[in-house]
Amino acid sequence: MLLSGLAQAADMTAAEQASAKELAQASGCLSCHALTEKIVGPAYSSVAEKYKADSDAVASLVQSIQYGSKGKWGRIPMPAHPSLSGDDLKTLATWVMTVKK
Numbered sequence: 001m002l003l004s005g006l007a008q009a010a011d012m013t014a015a016e017q018a019s020a021k022e023l024a025q026a027s028g029c030l031s032c033h034a035l036t037e038k039i040v041g042p043a044y045s046s047v048a049e050k051y052k053a054d055s056d057a058v059a060s061l062v063q064s065i066q067y068g069s070k071g072k073w074g075r076i077p078m079p080a081h082p083s084l085s086g087d088d089l090k091t092l093a094t095w096v097m098t099v100k101k
């Protein structure tokens with residue numbers, strides 16, 4: 001299944017990070033999220049900080065992005081993103097875990 005064998009938030013090269021950020025931009029993520037500041041959704045640096053000790057963080061963030069999320073950060077829910085491919089979900093979740101304040 002999709003979630004088996006996901007790598008942990010390992011190192012991405014700078015080029016991989018840049019292309020993941022473009023994917024986030026193209027996917028509309030950055031209208032609600034910024035890297036180091038809360039907008040509608042939490043800053044990605046805050047997400048990375050919150051889950052840094054969680055070895056399943058990438059897999060669980062894939063689920064949150066794909067199916068939506070509510071109640072983890074506040075009262076505003078995140079909508080589901082059903083049209084993203086498994087690869088794109090994994091890239092985005094892995095990238096979020098690399099964002100530093």
Ligand code: HEC
Nearest residue numbers: 027029032040041064069070071072073074076077078092
């Ligand atoms: C309409 C605004 C909106 C859009 C678009 C959006 N998000 Fe979110 N996102 C949120 C909100 C609000 C939360 C907090 C949800 C909660 O409290 O559980 C959130 C939470 C998250 C989290 C943390 C989930 C967790 O389990 O703690 C991640 C990671 C994330 N978003 C990534 C993304 C990515 C990647 C995209 C683009 C594919 C995206 N978001 C698009 C509003 C948005």
